Amino acid sequence: MNKINLKSTLYFFLAILFLSIKSYAKNDYDSSKISEQTKEIVKRIEKINILMGEFVGQAPRRPQQYENFEELKKKTSFEELRMLTDHPNGVVRCYAFWALAHNENVDLFSIVKTHLIDDATIETLFGCTGSVEKVGDVFINIVTPKYFDLNIKKLNEKESKALDSLLIYKNNNLDSRFTAIENVEINELLYPRIRELVTKFHNQSALATLSKYRKENDIQLILKNKGEDKSFFYTYKAIQNFPDSKFFPLLEKNLMQTLDNDHFDYDWRELYKAIATYKNTKAVDLLTIPFTKVKHQNIKKYHIDFIYDAILVNESSLYDDLLWKIWEEENIITLKGFKYLLKTNPSKTYELSKQNLLKNYNGNHENVTPFIDESIFADGLKETMLNFILANERNLAYNIISNQILESDVHDFEMYCKKVLELKETTFVEPLFKRLQTENNPNVYLQIVETLISFKDKDINKRILETRKENKNMNQNWGSDSLDQILEKNNIK
Template identity: 30%
Template sequence: MNKIIYFFFFFLIFSCKSSSPPPLPHEIKRPLSVWELEIKNLIDNKLSESTRLIVQKMTAYNIITSSHISYSAIPSEQWKNFEELKKQASSEELILLMDYPNSSVKGYTFLCLLERKELDVYPILKKHYYDTNLVTMQEGCIIYRDRIGNFFVENSIASKRIKENEVDSLKKIALYDKKYQMSYKNELLIQIEPNETDYERIREIAIVERNPIAVLALSKYKQDQDKELIKSLINNEQTRYFGIRCVIHFPDTEFFPLLESYHDEEIKKRTDFSYTTYRVLYKAIVQYQNQESIYLLKKTLTKATNSASEYHKKYIWIALTKYPNSIYNEIFNQLDAEIKQDSLSELYLQEIEID
């Protein structure tokens, strides 16, 4: 099961804490509306008995899972239902099931359709592109929610079952159709490269929708008129991560005092560390490549509390590994010798590409 993972705040995440799987969403049932019940009965009457029984089991479980779940990687019964659906359901039944009033059924149905190479899935995808119903998914022991329309798009692209021009069409809809408000738009804004055509639309999204990810996309354009938007993100605790991440793309001198002020507060802390923000903070600081940034890094090494120092050193090392520059060699060499003695140093390497 493919999933493009970007922004933690779009999903409800449950951590792995034991070998027992967490409570599953099927324990809470939402009754179908009269209209949904009519649709369900209409579709059920057109299904073979074997397909109908599989769909009933899928609906009862009410989740999309990978083949193995939980901390101990036990086989998923829902995945077994999916395998049975692939074997039993005809293409005509699958197309019917795309309108079934259960998101987990629709999700698995779409995965089945992607494997039917003789079918053109793009018209099916376009029909269900705006489906905003929530679906709960489980991969291993992580459970999260997303809109089922996003699930369709992401798996279509990942499977390469739609053509390049069709992908471009989906991107255009996500960016320019104001009715489209799913997280695929945010994923697109993160990936988008600056071009003259899209700038005004991205700025509209940033201002009208107050979308911090659109401001992040704007930062790649390095336009003076966007500085206030970036500053407002940095000055707001709820959006500071995105504001500082903007500075990685647009290291203007006006932002440095804001980074410095935040930095000086954080290195004094003994608890309540903002790990995700530290990761982008130091990647932003090293973009300046000047004496002020050197001073700030050295200040971290000499002034941070003992409890904060461990984390700040780690993120300085990660930043300098991703963005090496000779101006920082002294600091990097000092940290490199220390970090490489840490048993977790290999894990730190995996964080280099994460923003």
């Protein structure tokens, strides 16, 4: 963006800030403009006093509060809803604004602006997740694209940028302000305000943004920074944006202080990312220390996990040996790490994949370049590894599937059944029946039955019924009822 455009943009935002913002105040509410019918609905919302989504709980159900919201939406006029956004009760304000967002002709931006200082807190419950949020944040979440209810009106790009600018320049206590500060596109005109937020208000998100300017006179500000509870979280975030050599002694000192801890801290995740950002031999040396110097072995795994994540965020050939070490010695591997190492050394990746999936695999250690194409990649790591082996050694892959049918837990079992359904190989029938004979988890034995039925073989269907008689677990509780439905659907009697 050129200098003229920067000035124009700033003037536009400041004009919005000083000319069109009014302070939010609950005394804007006039109850005389609300009908008795609407007041009754509002009273029910106030009584429950929780902002709820359409479905809540572990066994999702539609709560009465959402029914109240639906009634508010249908029976309340636009003028009433607009007035209710200033109601004294925060939950009512949120539901009223949410209802307004279903109207394409409403100027939502003008309403959101009046609630930037609406920091009253309310309880919320969406699905299984309950939290406490500020009303102004809820308003902003409602109109944020690709967030909240996706079937309602959202702010356009120009309004979203203007809102972010208002959050940054107008003093407020909303959590949305931190997001706006962290995601803002930096420019020189914005720099004084970001620095002021750090120096005057100790805003930690602003520190991370300030570091993106990489200015020499901010180094001491970053070095001296500590967040709540003396946390270095945002200091480390800032160093990731500005990996100056002057920060390295701090990183080394803080790393050494973690090695004898008997508990872990999530700040360490950002500490290791900050170290890995440097991509030099000194960084490698520091990242290697926890492998041997951590005092408590149960805490070591957290260090290694954080190191692994940090390396993948800061890919460099300097860290390749550490990645291999983490996979071979710590058995830590993710799909992203797998893909990276596959490009680095396909043969070694192939051998380690076989070790991961096949118990007691000794390996042939031949330096053979395996066949690779895009078809091997799946959404999950284990399925990707299995596809990799299927593409190169089909018989070995079949052996792996058979073994995993017998041994895998409920989380992985679905994937192996899916693979059996794809391959339609009768080789897998016997291991499936062997597992079915003793299985007590309905989530597993129901998958086995459906997989066996897919072979469309009368003898197999007959064996399912016989096995059910032998395995009493298949005749209990909800699993038995679900099994009855599967058998009836497939006309198996």
